[in-house]
Structures are given as structure tokens and as C-alpha cells.
Amino acid sequence: MNHQAAAKLSRSIISQLGTRSFSTASVSSSETAQAFARLRPAFIIRNLSTSASPGGSPKDEKNNSVSSEDKSPNDKIIASYWGVAPANLTKEDGSAWKWNCFRPWETYTADVSIDVTKHHKPENFRDKFAYWTVQSLKYPTHLFFQRRHMCHAMLLETVAAVPGMVGGMLLHCKSLRRFEHSGGWIKALLEEAENERMHLMTFVELAKPAWYERALVFAVQGVFFNAYFLAYLASPKLAHRIVGYLEEEAVISYSEFLKDLDNGSFENVPAPAIAIDYWRMPPDSTLRDVVVVIRADEAHHRDLNHYASDIQCQGHELKDAPAPIGYH
Numbered sequence: 001m002n003h004q005a006a007a008k009l010s011r012s013i014i015s016q017l018g019t020r021s022f023s024t025a026s027v028s029s030s031e032t033a034q035a036f037a038r039l040r041p042a043f044i045i046r047n048l049s050t051s052a053s054p055g056g057s058p059k060d061e062k063n064n065s066v067s068s069e070d071k072s073p074n075d076k077i078i079a080s081y082w083g084v085a086p087a088n089l090t091k092e093d094g095s096a097w098k099w100n101c102f103r104p105w106e107t108y109t110a111d112v113s114i115d116v117t118k119h120h121k122p123e124n125f126r127d128k129f130a131y132w133t134v135q136s137l138k139y140p141t142h143l144f145f146q147r148r149h150m151c152h153a154m155l156l157e158t159v160a161a162v163p164g165m166v167g168g169m170l171l172h173c174k175s176l177r178r179f180e181h182s183g184g185w186i187k188a189l190l191e192e193a194e195n196e197r198m199h200l201m202t203f204v205e206l207a208k209p210a211w212y213e214r215a216l217v218f219a220v221q222g223v224f225f226n227a228y229f230l231a232y233l234a235s236p237k238l239a240h241r242i243v244g245y246l247e248e249e250a251v252i253s254y255s256e257f258l259k260d261l262d263n264g265s266f267e268n269v270p271a272p273a274i275a276i277d278y279w280r281m282p283p284d285s286t287l288r289d290v291v292v293v294i295r296a297d298e299a300h301h302r303d304l305n306h307y308a309s310d311i312q313c314q315g316h317e318l319k320d321a322p323a324p325i326g327y328h
Contacts, residue, residue, distance in 0.1 A: 091277070101201065102278060109280045110293035111300070111327070116251050118299070120244060120306045126313075130241040138249055144216075149257040149266060150207040153294075156250055157200035158217045160301070162225050163243045164193030170232055171318070184323035185308070191325065192301050198278055199294050205272035206287065237312035240305045247302035254295035261288045300327055 089097035089104060097104055122128040145152035168189035175182045209217070232239040260266040271285040279293045304324055311321050 099274065099277060102198065107278055107280050108327070110296040112292055112296045114296050114299045114303075116255065116295060116299050118302070119248060120241075126235075126238055127241055130238060131245050133242060134245040134249060147260060147265070149253075149260060150203060151209060151213055152253060153257070154200060154203050154207070154209055155213065155217055155220070156253060157196055157203065158221055159224055160246065160250060160298075161193050161196035161200065162221065163228055163239070163246075163305075164189040164191070164196065164301075166225065166229050167232055167236070167239065168193065170229075170236075181319055182323075183319035183321060184325045185318045188304065188323035188325045191327075192304065195297055196301070198274075199297065202272060202275045202278070202290060202294070205274055206269065236318075237309045240309035240312070244302055244306035244309060247298050247305060250298040251295055251302060254291050254298065257291050258288065258295070261291065 091097055091104065120127070122131045141152070141155070145155070168186050171182050171186045171189065175186065228239060228242075231242065257266070261268050266287075268286050268288050271281060271287060271290045275281060275290045275293075276283060276285055279290075281289060281293070307324070308318060311318055
């Protein structure tokens with residue numbers, strides 16, 4: 001490309017960018033080429049996005065160009081490059097919604113009428129292997145935490161939130177490979193993982209783990225994630241049965257927690273705000289109420305995973321039976 005062609009192309013691009021970035025005064029071709037070469041890509045993109053915004057006017061630009069010094073810290077928001085403002089969400093009483101980790105339509109009322117005493121009796125070698133695997137992991141955990149229920153619950157939730165994510169991820173990949181639906185099981189397992197994580201976020205509002213407990217979580221999660229990943233690849237029916245028995249132990253642990261709350265061994269403090277909004281609980285709810293709804297969630301996860309294992313033990317695939325979604 002010769003010099004005259006390059007200058008012509010430069011003037012054409014500059015005219016497309018608009019008068020906000022460059023003067024419309026006539027300049028020589030060499031000056032135009034040099035000015036264009038010095039342009040920063042970010043400067044070009046910024047002017048392109050500004051000129052493409054619909055409904056813009058000089059008056060709007062003047063009103064929007066408020067310096068950061070004129071805004072109070074509480075008025076500052078994270079502006080999107082594409083100009084998409086965050087939605088203004090409110091609660092049912094009209095007050096502002098303050099949680100970014102979940103939205104109002106993701107809240108629910110836990111079914112506390114669920115049977116918390118149900119137990120799946122091991123019937124074959126696979127069930128017995130899953131049951132005794134969980135039992136062998138239970139005793140060292142109880143020996144370490146004893147009656148420190150809050151720290152025990154936090155460790156339990158960091159482990160319990162792993163299977164749903166691993167199972168949902170592997171089913172997702174399987175659905176993509178086979179070009180088939182999952183029967184809703186991807187959503188059900190990911191809902192379980194998210195719900196377990198919300199349990200953890202609730203307990204974090206009430207207690208902070210010590211450094212050695214954080215180290216233990218780091219180690220246990222690393223081992224458990226990889227072990228469960230391999231177990232699910234080898235035998236999904238075994239993996240779901242293990243989680244079913246793990247959730248049974250979670251129900252028992254929270255029942256022990258409730259006993260100590262009832263006899264005064266553990267202080268029944270007010271429920272954190274995140275729990276009140278997530279489970280749609282009354283404003284005067286307490287820690288005991290939180291433990292009751294979390295135990296109901298764990299019982300639901302227990303039934304879901306035993307059901308998933310039963311489906312596959314009967315020679316079917318998960319997609320052949322509709323997943324129990326919609327609880328959370």
C-alpha cells in the first residue's frame with residue numbers, strides 16, 4: 001500500500017469515529033497518518049462504545065461525566081463496559097435486596113416435615129462397602145471435633161458440597177457426548193451443591209474457623225474431590241450410595257447439635273440475616289431454627305442420592321427417571 005492510499009484509509013477511519021475523538025479540521029496526510037499511528041487501542045474502543053450507545057446526547061454525556069470526587073463511597077457501583085446496570089431487587093416488604101450470592105426467586109421454605117430418621121439398610125456388597133466407608137470416616141471426625149458443632153458443621157459442608165458439583169459436571173459432559181437430555185439430574189445435583197454451599201455461608205456468619213481447621217478443610221477437600229471424581233467415573237451407583245450414607249450422618253450430626261441447643265450446652269443465638277432471607281424465615285428466628293431447616297435439607301439430599309443409586313441399581317440410567325428438582 002502506497003503513502004497516498006494509507007493516508008486516505010486513515011482519514012476514512014477517523015471520520016467514522018466521529019467528532020468526539022478527532023477534530024474535523026483539515027490536516028495533511030502525513031500528520032493524519034502519524035496521529036492515527038499514535039492512537040491507543042483502548043482509546044479507540046472507548047470512543048466506539050460511546051458512539052454506539054443508543055439515545056445518547058451531549059446533555060446526557062454532561063450529566064454522566066461526574067467525577068469520582070463528587071460521589072460518596074456508598075454511591076459508587078461497578079459499571080459494566082456494555083452499560084448494563086445492575087437490577088434493583090427488593091424483598092417482599094419493599095426493602096432493598098442486599099445479597100449478591102443468591103436472588104429472591106432462589107429462596108424457599110424448607111420442608112421440615114421430612115422424615116429425619118430414615119435409614120437405607122445395606123442389602124448387597126456395594127451398599128455395605130459404601131456404608132462402612134462413611135462409618136470409617138465418621139469416627140476420626142467426631143474424635144477431632146467432639147462437641148464443637150459449629151466447626152464440625154463447617155467442615156461437613158465443605159465436603160458435602162463437592163459430590164453434587166462433581167456428579168453434575170460429569171453428567172453434563174456425558175449429556176454433551178451422547179447428545180441426549182439428563183432428565184433434570186444435572187440441575188438437581190448442581191442445586192444440591194449450591195444448597196450445601198449456602199449452609200457453609202450461613203455458618204461462616206456465626207463462627208470463624210481457626211487456621212488449622214482451614215488447613216484441614218484444604219486437605220480433606222482436595223482428597224475427597226479427586227476420590228469422588230474417580231468413584232463416580234467407575235461406578236455412579238456406588239458414588240450416589242456413599243453420598244446417601246454421608247447425608248444420613250449429616251442428619252444425625254445436626255440432631256446432636258439440636259440436643260445441645262435444647263439443653264443449654266450451646267448458646268441459641270439469633271439467626272444470621274442471610275439465613276432469614278434464604279429460607280424465608282421469620283425475623284426473630286434463632287440458631288435452632290436454622291439448624292432445623294439445614295437438617296431438613298440434608299434429609300432431602302439423603303433421599304435424592306439413595307434414589308439416584310436405586311435407579312441405576314435397577315438397570316436404568318438417571319435420565320430414565322425424572323429428577324426431584326424444585327425443592328430448593
